[in-house]
Amino acid sequence: MEVFVPHQKDRNIYLDEIISFSNHNFIFGNYKEYRDLYKIVNIQFPEAIFDWKSPSTEELVNFELQLLNWKKKSKIVYTMNDFTTHYDKKNKFSEVFSLIHKYSDGVIHLGKYSLDNYEKYFSSSCLHTIIYHPLYNSLTEDYMTKEIQSLVPTDLTNKFIVSAIGGIRSKEELDLILKIFKKLPIKNKFLIVPRMFQFIIIPDYIPYRFRKYYKRLIEKKYCFSLSKNQYFFSARFLEYSYLVDLVKRSSLMIIPRIKNLNSGNLYLGLTFDKLMIIPEIGNLTETANYFGLPLLDLQNKNYKEVITMVLDLKSNQYYSSDKYLKDKHFFHPEKIAKDYDAFFNLLGEFK
Known part of the structure; x- marks a missing residue:
């Protein structure tokens, strides 16, 4: 057919x-x-x-x-x-x-x-x-990667890398990412968002030669509470060769969605057995519950509880358990x- x-x-x-x-x-x-x-x-x-x-x-x-x-x-x-x-x-x-x-x-x-x-x-x-x-199984089968480090000016050695994959489509999504990142009780944390500020529309009246400065002002406005050596933001769609390396190197992934029915980022994280902060929205809730993963209640804002539970999954070796590996076959x-x-x-x- x-x-x-x-x-x-x-x-x-x-x-x-x-x-x-x-x-x-x-x-x-x-x-x-x-x-x-x-x-x-x-x-x-x-x-x-x-x-x-x-x-x-x-x-x-x-x-x-x-x-x-x-x-x-x-x-x-x-x-x-x-x-x-x-x-x-x-x-x-x-x-x-x-x-x-x-x-x-x-x-x-x-x-x-x-x-x-x-x-x-x-x-x-x-x-x-x-x-x-x-799941994105094709990305795990001897997939040729390029080092994300080559795009990031900060040395990522020994960093606890927190990534948010996909375009950030609203200020609310940005706020969610930054709030989670700030609450992580980890000293060497580093945030990477390849497609940050997608929701920013540069006014037509701003000449092209000044637009990069406008973008810098926007970044300073939203990220004033972060040290420059704590994050790397870009506006590019990452080639999968870089994306796969970023996911592999990530210690934690944030699913930065607040309105969507679905998010492929959840299944990308599951593909590579990554710790994730998952918002309790749409169909994401069902999949997270299937695996017994913690969910972030955006109304009750249970950030501290969820972060603690997610970090405990690593110490409990959840992602190497027989049950988890068996459950993955369903997808x-x-x-x-x-x-x-x-x-x-x-x-x-x-x-």
Whole structure:
């Protein structure tokens, strides 16, 4: 069976993990490149359909016509990485999400929280299933790495490295990271955030030659309480060769999400058996509970309790326990791929 993904492949390789074990052929392309022979149209990231650029009214009209055309010969399956874009201040993608909700024939939820809270927003004929996010196993198989130290001016030797992977999309996420970092009772701690300040929009009236100074002012504003030799922030999307080295060297990972349904960072941490501070949100709660991992209650702010419990996991050798290693198999990409194939096959049986 050929599965059409109506956008270019995302830099997040989680779908590649599934594709490598799937019996189906996944084809990526512009949404206008659809062909009748595709049995499944699998939408992963709605914003990517328009290359992460705000669609015009005309484009939205054409997209709805495309959706109606797809439904004649294919089944539309939405993998719900999120129900909507929480950090889209101008709501430029809200209509795209609404159209996908309206016309989906099937929805893959990445956890029970998603299914319980969002099934009602789809048509009564839409089929729903839970298929979890896979581990990033391909990154562990003799993956060629580059040293993160080459990008960081501070010597990382003997540092307790705390990392927050992924773009930081709001001031609230930034505050969460800094609050956790400051509360860690560790002297040689060092914070690395490769894509900090993604939420900062530089005003158009600031000339390009002054923008690097503007960024420095922003950094000083938010990080005045940190010593410069305590952190390294950047604005780049790390190549996986550097990312893998950073994760391997990290003593602790912070999952810096407060609104999201899901976060691939959680599964990245599980892949490499890393200590993590995990917020109690969305589907993350279910996965953390499955492994018996502590959760940070963002309302009650149980920082001290959670930090203590997380650090104790290392001394208790939790990540080398037979139970933990056995539980990880539940999220192996091969199993997740079989679940995808089964759901696609089920939908393919319906006319």
